[in-house]
Amino acid sequence: MSLRPVLATALGSAALLCAAVGPATAAPAESVTASVESVTVDATGRLADDGTVTLSGTYTCTDATGPVFVSSSVSQDSPTSRHGVGGTRAVCDGAEHHWENTGKVTSEKLEPGAARVEATIMELRPAGGLPLPFFHVTRQQDIKLAKG
Secondary structure, eight states: OOHHHHHHHHHHHHHHHHHHHOSOOOOOHHHHHTTTOEEOOOSEEEEOTTSEEEEEEEEEOOOOSSOEEEEEEEESSOTTOOEEEEEEEEOOSSSOEEEEEEEEOOSSOOOSEEEEEEEEEEEEEEETTEEEEEEEEEEEEEEEEEEO
């Protein structure tokens, strides 16, 4: 089975759970493992003619008990309108790893130029038989979308 349908199902379930139970609570990232956990976003993303966006960067995480993913989204012009750009399964072993997410934006066309990316390391942590989202770290960064 492909990772994309599994990831979509897992993230969809997490979103429904968040809506049903309210926001997940976690200690601020700075007090958890600020020096150990991080996510970066490369300064340039790729934008294909068909609307496919590729974003990348690095991440480091630790202490996971459930499946972990690096998710990303991109926006231009409107800070309230974000486009999800895939998700990558993460390995939380304390080492730095590369991530790359690719997705096709269908609701509105993105253009080459300035964009804002948000990357998040999110774990589906088991709690009473249900996987609940636990956010390890999030980063927002301005980037350049380039044809490619």
